[in-house]
Amino acid sequence: MSKTTSALAARRSFLSLGLAAALAPLGLARAARGPTIEVWKDENCGCCGAWVEHMRAAGFEATVHDVADLQAIKAANGVPASLQSCHTARVGGYVVEGHVPAADVRRLLAERPRARGLAVPGMPPSSPGMDIPGTPYEVVLFGTSGNDRVWARH
Structure with a gap:
């Protein structure tokens, strides 16, 4: 191998290493991202924005997604009328209805129960996004092969 060829090979190796080092943080940033959640809400709902x-x-x-017809989204996702709230989301193949705490969604994704998803019916004042402490509420696991059940109490 000539000196010129050797110098070019060394330069290419150096540039490749530099490029890899420069791009590594981007790969780490992608790996560090959490689950993707897709949310449908009314554009004028402040509590939904706070939950997001x-x-x-x-x-x-x-x-x-700001939408005018949330009922169509709820129906398409199989959310029973008794469990509906002000916004609907999808994450990891599950439906999340209303102001469900992030920790409960993470638990859902970790345990992967056979169910359609989680719901916090109505708009409990102390739920995330509402943030008025003092009112207990329940998170319901719904669409199970048996009956819906309480997933968590807050």
Whole structure:
């Protein structure tokens, strides 16, 4: 191998290593991202926006769709009328209805029960996004092969 060829090979190796070092943080950033959650809400709902921020603060990557007809979204996702709230989301193949805490969604994704998803019916004042402490509420696991059941109490 000539000196010129050897110098070019060394230079290419150096540039390759430099490029790999420069791109490594991008790969780590992608790997560090949390689950992606897709949310459908009314554009004028402030508490829904606050819930999305709660999920982002917990590491979820949120995509938000402002829609006029939430009932169509709820029906398409099999959310029973008795469990409905002000927004509907999908994450990891599950439905998340209403102000479900991020920790409960993470548990759902870790345990992977046979169910359609989780719901916090209505709009409990102390749930994430509402943030008025003092009112207990329940998170319901729904669409199970048996009966719906309480997943968590807050």
